[in-house]
Amino acid sequence: MRRSERPLLQLPGPLLWGFLVLLAGQILFHQFRQASTAAHYQALTKPLNASVYRGIAMGSEHLMSYLLVVRLQLHDNQAGRHFSYAGIDYQLLIDWLEQITELNPASEYPMMLASRVYSQTRDHGRLRLILGFIQRRFDDNPQLHWRRLAEATVIARHQLEDLELALQMAEKLARQPATVVMPAWARDMRFLLLANLNELESAIAIIQALLQSAAVTDEDEQRFLQEKLLDFQQKLFESQQTSKNYL
Amino acid sequence: MFAQTISLFRYLLLGILSKRLLILVAILSLVALLVGSFFSELAIINGDAIVVALIADILRYSLALLVLLLVATSVAEDYEFRQFERLLTMPLARWQYIAAQTMVIASICLVLMLPVLLVVSIYSNWAVGIYWAAAVWLEVFLLGLLGFLAILSLEKIPQAVFFSLSVYLLAKLSGLITLMLSESVKLSEGSATSRFVDSTFGAILYLIPGVESFAENDVFFEDIDLLATIGVQGSAVGIYALFLLCVCLIDFYRKEFNL
Numbered sequence: 166m167r168r169s170e171r172p173l174l175q176l177p178g179p180l181l182w183g184f185l186v187l188l189a190g191q192i193l194f195h196q197f198r199q200a201s202t203a204a205h206y207q208a209l210t211k212p213l214n215a216s217v218y219r220g221i222a223m224g225s226e227h228l229m230s231y232l233l234v235v236r237l238q239l240h241d242n243q244a245g246r247h248f249s250y251a252g253i254d255y256q257l258l259i260d261w262l263e264q265i266t267e268l269n270p271a272s273e274y275p276m277m278l279a280s281r282v283y284s285q286t287r288d289h290g291r292l293r294l295i296l297g298f299i300q301r302r303f304d305d306n307p308q309l310h311w312r313r314l315a316e317a318t319v320i321a322r323h324q325l326e327d328l329e330l331a332l333q334m335a336e337k338l339a340r341q342p343a344t345v346v347m348p349a350w351a352r353d354m355r356f357l358l359l360a361n362l363n364e365l366e367s368a369i370a371i372i373q374a375l376l377q378s379a380a381v382t383d384e385d386e387q388r389f390l391q392e393k394l395l396d397f398q399q400k401l402f403e404s405q406q407t408s409k410n411y412l
Numbered sequence: 413m414f415a416q417t418i419s420l421f422r423y424l425l426l427g428i429l430s431k432r433l434l435i436l437v438a439i440l441s442l443v444a445l446l447v448g449s450f451f452s453e454l455a456i457i458n459g460d461a462i463v464v465a466l467i468a469d470i471l472r473y474s475l476a477l478l479v480l481l482l483v484a485t486s487v488a489e490d491y492e493f494r495q496f497e498r499l500l501t502m503p504l505a506r507w508q509y510i511a512a513q514t515m516v517i518a519s520i521c522l523v524l525m526l527p528v529l530l531v532v533s534i535y536s537n538w539a540v541g542i543y544w545a546a547a548v549w550l551e552v553f554l555l556g557l558l559g560f561l562a563i564l565s566l567e568k569i570p571q572a573v574f575f576s577l578s579v580y581l582l583a584k585l586s587g588l589i590t591l592m593l594s595e596s597v598k599l600s601e602g603s604a605t606s607r608f609v610d611s612t613f614g615a616i617l618y619l620i621p622g623v624e625s626f627a628e629n630d631v632f633f634e635d636i637d638l639l640a641t642i643g644v645q646g647s648a649v650g651i652y653a654l655f656l657l658c659v660c661l662i663d664f665y666r667k668e669f670n671l
Contacts, residue, residue: 225465226630227632232462235455
């Protein structure tokens, strides 16, 4: 049976007023809090040393490294909003990536985040920091990280438009011993960049050396190299002809 | 004598095993699966390995806590209901109670490892699943014995749980504590106090389980010789478990019960 109720207006006045004031207070507080959390971007804090994380992990270092990297990856999503990478302090970001890599050198997640996610910035200074990180960490395990260095080479060439840096990274890739297994195109980036730099003679010399060394066994690869060789020789001949005409 | 110990073991085991316990374990497994699935949505690469490692660790720590509470509650009830006095009026030696209770802890841990084996094997593979179930069994059994010793000596659940967890965490965080203490020695330029604390902790490390006594979570991310790893862990746990049982026996034989 439903209990009968007194009309609201019969309640004591201070109680009703108090209720309305507190309700308004709650709504206003919620509104201001929402506005303040939405507007403020919480900056990255400084990471702890990898050895500290190793201790905290209680034996689960690899898992800890992945949890940290996922946390870092989600840093640009705060209070249900996505913040631009422009707000991120890239120096701190690099520190985080370095410590996570130290914690778990067998993981390619930090390098992948660097080359695929954090490279999506238009700021050349920040991009150089990211590329520097990839270059540094590549040496730790070239077999694991060759893809990232190849990506970094493309980023340096097309996004940063720094051919010298791109060539430097491509040469690093090309210099790796045969024990580092990677597709031929990764090593071939060097002479393609040399051609871009109008260093056609060097590019031709490298291709000829490759073809003569019998290091390239794949027929498609040999055909590709021969086509490039002809192409570069043609370009070199044309450029020499043009310079003669000017003289 | 063997038959008496087995009877006591069955009696004690029935006091712990219940439908509620199995439901609790099922809920814990479900929570671990949900948390793991959430992380699999976030990870860009290695999602599967992260999920199984996370589920495995959640199960490890929740089951460790559960076993500790079960053991502490069971022995505390024996104190509360004057079970020891009753047992000692029977033709039973004190060591038989310790032996029966050890078998109970081993059996409870074994029952709790079944969902671990199933879940980890489904998410990873059978070899890793069997390794993880065996390794966590060893780890949880060790904690159970530590809890048994604590409740036998301290006789109160809060103190026993606090003590056992402290030793467990001290062992697990020993790397971090050692690092902090050695840094403190460096920062204080080798002050006598820092060196004393550092060497005291170094001595304590001899009395707590070593890091090799615990399950190796890295198996989910890299190829590790599972047999060798479990062998090392088994030896470490075996030696420490015998040491704990010896302390349990000394403590239990020293106790006076008013018959």
